[in-house]
Amino acid sequence: MPVDLQHDFFTLFGLETGYSIDQARLEHAYLELQSEVHPDRFAHLSDAEKRLSMQWATRVNEAYRTLRKPLTRAQYLLELRGVDAGLETNTAMSPAFLMEQMEWREAVEEARDASDADALDDLLRRLRIQTSEIHGVLAGQLSDGGDLQAAAETVRRLMFIGKLENEIDDALEALDP
Amino acid sequence: MALLQISEPGMSTQPHQHRLAVGIDLGTTNSLVATVRNSIAVCLNDETGSAMLPSVVRYLADGSVEIGSRAQAAQTRDPRNTIVSVKRFMGRGVGDVAHVESMPYDFVDAPGMVRLRTVQGTKSPVEISAEILRALRLRADASLGGALTGAVITVPAYFDDAQRQATKDAAELAGLNVLRLLNEPTAAAIAYGLENASEGVYAVYDLGGGTFDISILKLTRGVFEVLSTSGDAALGGDDFDQRLYCWVIDRAHIAPPCDEDVRRLLMKAREAKEVLSRYDEAPIVAKLSSGEQVDLTISRAEFDQITRPLVSKTLAPVRKALRDAELKPEDIKGVVMVGGATRMPQVQRAVGEYFGQEPLTNLDPDKVVALGAAMQANVLAGNRSADDWLLLDVIPLSLGLETMGGLVEKVILRNSTIPVARGQEFTTFKDGQTAMAFHVLQGERELVSDCRSLARFELRGIPPMVAGAARIRVTFQVDADGLLSVSARELSSGVEASVIVKPSYGLSDQEVAEMLKSGFEHASDDMKRRALREQQVEAERLLEATEQALAADGELLDHAATGRIERAVTELARLVKDGSLDELKQAVGSLSRATEDFAAARMNKGIRSALAGQKIDQLEV
Numbered sequence: 001m002p003v004d005l006q007h008d009f010f011t012l013f014g015l016e017t018g019y020s021i022d023q024a025r026l027e028h029a030y031l032e033l034q035s036e037v038h039p040d041r042f043a044h045l046s047d048a049e050k051r052l053s054m055q056w057a058t059r060v061n062e063a064y065r066t067l068r069k070p071l072t073r074a075q076y077l078l079e080l081r082g083v084d085a086g087l088e089t090n091t092a093m094s095p096a097f098l099m100e101q102m103e104w105r106e107a108v109e110e111a112r113d114a115s116d117a118d119a120l121d122d123l124l125r126r127l128r129i130q131t132s133e134i135h136g137v138l139a140g141q142l143s144d145g146g147d148l149q150a151a152a153e154t155v156r157r158l159m160f161i162g163k164l165e166n167e168i169d170d171a172l173e174a175l176d177p
Numbered sequence: 178m179a180l181l182q183i184s185e186p187g188m189s190t191q192p193h194q195h196r197l198a199v200g201i202d203l204g205t206t207n208s209l210v211a212t213v214r215n216s217i218a219v220c221l222n223d224e225t226g227s228a229m230l231p232s233v234v235r236y237l238a239d240g241s242v243e244i245g246s247r248a249q250a251a252q253t254r255d256p257r258n259t260i261v262s263v264k265r266f267m268g269r270g271v272g273d274v275a276h277v278e279s280m281p282y283d284f285v286d287a288p289g290m291v292r293l294r295t296v297q298g299t300k301s302p303v304e305i306s307a308e309i310l311r312a313l314r315l316r317a318d319a320s321l322g323g324a325l326t327g328a329v330i331t332v333p334a335y336f337d338d339a340q341r342q343a344t345k346d347a348a349e350l351a352g353l354n355v356l357r358l359l360n361e362p363t364a365a366a367i368a369y370g371l372e373n374a375s376e377g378v379y380a381v382y383d384l385g386g387g388t389f390d391i392s393i394l395k396l397t398r399g400v401f402e403v404l405s406t407s408g409d410a411a412l413g414g415d416d417f418d419q420r421l422y423c424w425v426i427d428r429a430h431i432a433p434p435c436d437e438d439v440r441r442l443l444m445k446a447r448e449a450k451e452v453l454s455r456y457d458e459a460p461i462v463a464k465l466s467s468g469e470q471v472d473l474t475i476s477r478a479e480f481d482q483i484t485r486p487l488v489s490k491t492l493a494p495v496r497k498a499l500r501d502a503e504l505k506p507e508d509i510k511g512v513v514m515v516g517g518a519t520r521m522p523q524v525q526r527a528v529g530e531y532f533g534q535e536p537l538t539n540l541d542p543d544k545v546v547a548l549g550a551a552m553q554a555n556v557l558a559g560n561r562s563a564d565d566w567l568l569l570d571v572i573p574l575s576l577g578l579e580t581m582g583g584l585v586e587k588v589i590l591r592n593s594t595i596p597v598a599r600g601q602e603f604t605t606f607k608d609g610q611t612a613m614a615f616h617v618l619q620g621e622r623e624l625v626s627d628c629r630s631l632a633r634f635e636l637r638g639i640p641p642m643v644a645g646a647a648r649i650r651v652t653f654q655v656d657a658d659g660l661l662s663v664s665a666r667e668l669s670s671g672v673e674a675s676v677i678v679k680p681s682y683g684l685s686d687q688e689v690a691e692m693l694k695s696g697f698e699h700a701s702d703d704m705k706r707r708a709l710r711e712q713q714v715e716a717e718r719l720l721e722a723t724e725q726a727l728a729a730d731g732e733l734l735d736h737a738a739t740g741r742i743e744r745a746v747t748e749l750a751r752l753v754k755d756g757s758l759d760e761l762k763q764a765v766g767s768l769s770r771a772t773e774d775f776a777a778a779r780m781n782k783g784i785r786s787a788l789a790g791q792k793i794d795q796l797e798v
Contacts, residue, residue: 014788029787029788031400031567032787032788033784033787033788034567034569035567035787036780036783036784036786036787037780037783037784038567038568038569038657039596039656039657040357040553040556040557040565040567040568040657041565043327043356043357043557043558043559044196044326044327044356044557044558044559044718044722045559045722045776046719046722046768046769046772046773046776047769048769048770048772048773048776049772049776049779049780052776052777052780053780054596054654054656054657056780056784057596057657058596058597058598058654061593061594061595061596061597062597062598062599064594065593065594169500172500173497173500
């Protein structure tokens with residue numbers, strides 16, 4: 001089978017297409033591929049080879065970055081399965097979820113205003129625990145016979161939470177002297 | 178298949194002859210050049226046995242240039258024409274440079290990068306840095322006795338695109354073939370990691386003369402993976418000197434000193450700083466040109482106190498890098514100290530306290546970057562086999578485009594593994610719009626005014642359409658040197674227009690071409706012979722690479738393709754000894770073009786075998 005730059009990311013790494021992946025195997029495949037295509041292997045060769053190597057190494061990095069994190073992996077899976085998660089436009093969320101988000105946000109603001117780095121750290125830790133629980137739900141929704149539309153909504157929630165996580169990061173950064 | 182005989186008297190005919198390559202640490206205070214000799218990385222010394230070349234350049238009225246210690250010795254006599262710490266000006270405008278008021282230079286605020294007026298005319302930091310690099314190249318030539326294949330030049334990990342581009346321009350201006358720009362902490366990690374066969378997550382704390390970097394790296398067997406990097410491109414040992422200088426001015430109650438005395442006192446401050454790394458107190462004695470006498474003593478405790486804000490300032494990027502890597506201080510297996518400024522006890526103490534462990538100082542912090550760069554240069558020149566290490570580095574700062582309302586939309590995020598590319602689509606907002614302006618920025622902040630402006634460009638020739646119908650794809654590509662190129666294309670109509678921009682802070686290709694040309698016009702026959710010799714080395718390199726590729730994978734080619742490549746090879750081999758510079762360049766170009774498809778086929782073969790290896794592993798699991 002000819003290998004080309006257009007292959008999907010799972011195929012590129014020789015992995016089964018799916019939400020649950022073996023991280024160690026992904027990392028191993030990534031390093032194997034980079035060992036072959038990385039520009040450092042071609043620095044002494046012709047310009048054509050250098051250019052090709054950069055294209056491949058770029059693609060392999062993009063594939064790894066996409067599959068490594070559960071959220072981007074889920075987004076990519078939905079894309080492969082033709083589901084438009086409507087990430088930019090569809091922001092309809094359940095009221096309960098939105099209420100919970102508002103509470104989180106208030107807690108972050110309070111900690112930020114009080115310059116309380118410990119509280120921010122604690123929020124970040126709790127948020128990450130919650131994130132990993134939601135990923136458990138997402139795994140079910142993305143498995144065979146799962147509900148792709150529900151998965152799309154879960155992905156949107158996770159993006160929401162991701163933004164909150166960034167805000168905590170920024171707040172922590174702002175507290176640094 | 179035609180086997181080629183490419184040799185000349187005195188040259189080895191072995192296919193795997195050792196190619197000469199060097200690593201250069203272009204430092205704020207000192208610069209070094211190193212190479213791998215008999216499998217061991219060594220720094221190359223000057224005729225006095227010293228490895229460190231002070232990064233000082235002096236322009237003399239008679240048209241000559243002094244570099245290194247001689248220039249350094251003249252700095253109090255001739256401060257205006259003696260440029261120290263030029264690295265601080267690379268890719269920077271006047272407004273970006275700290276302590277401009279206390280610097281003895283005649284600045285010219287040129288668009289893009291600051292220039293300095295000297296007795297030899299206006300000089301850009303790129304030209305000044307090129308003098309230092311040229312001196313190191315000459316040292317390498319003399320010491321290695323052969324033509325260099327290329328060089329790895331190190332840059333602070335936190336250098337932005339403009340600073341990287343300026344560094345690469347300087348190296349090319351100095352006549353070096355740049356194999357790679359390598360981040361300084363990563364270079365140190367190579368030297369350290371290979372020396373100690375380390376595994377685990379390490380932090381490299383690199384406080385140089387004028388820059389501070391922190392990199393978090395995962396070392397596994399044969400792989401150096403940078404997880405995150407942060408720093409401050411304008412914080413280093415120089416700032417400690419500056420603090421001490423201010424303390425002296427304050428304590429000695431002296432009037433604002435003249436340029437000569439500023440230099441004199443800064444040198445005394447540096448000496449005292451170095452003494453304080455070994456002793457509990459240091460004298461500062463100087464006679465000023467006004468006749469005033471400075472006679473002070475500073476204790477280590479006092480020095481610690483006045484420099485405490487600087488030491489704390491380094492810890493903010495450390496915390497940021499750890500957060501980005503999603504790690505805690507206790508996850509770090511070892512902290513490698515790099516840069517002369519890490520000799521200061523208060524720095525070692527603060528780092529040790531933060532990480533809860535003694536930092537590692539078993540390699541010379543002044544040399545470790547150059548040694549790592551030499552090891553990488555040796556690999557990039559093709560001197561090593563397939564068991565080489567793999568280095569995965571990141572970009573330090575996010576890259577983005579200006580959007581409505583003076584905001585920045587990030588296109589590539591900081592700490593993305595390079596090479597990396599990302600495209601973003603835009604559309605027209607007016608009916609019949611035929612042009613679109615783009616503003617490329619680097620930085621983490623939301624507002625355009627808080628980020629560094631890298632380039633502005635326009636895409637013209639968009640076919641007139643109703644608003645929102647055009648599809649303009651802007652692609653950011655960051656290469657393995659960490660350098661950005663941006664292109665834009667209109668997709669919907671099939672009409673293509675594209676531009677490639679180089680950051681405005683670097684010199685334009687034309688500017689570099691002009692500098693090179695003016696250099697060549699004044700060049701002696703020696704220089705011209707040198708250019709020819711370099712092209713011959715390039716030709717030999719290509720012939721050898723092609724020969725090896727044909728031997729390994731010739732079966733991937735059909736008859737016609739083999740014929741084309743062999744004809745190009747024969748032509749180049751014929752010219753390699755007697756051809757003119759232009760003829761050689763042309764023949765090298767033809768061979769490169771003839772091997773393009775072959776290169777693709779070989780790449781595919783490599784990838785297939787990597788995947789096949791993967792499948793076998795899976796069976797074993």
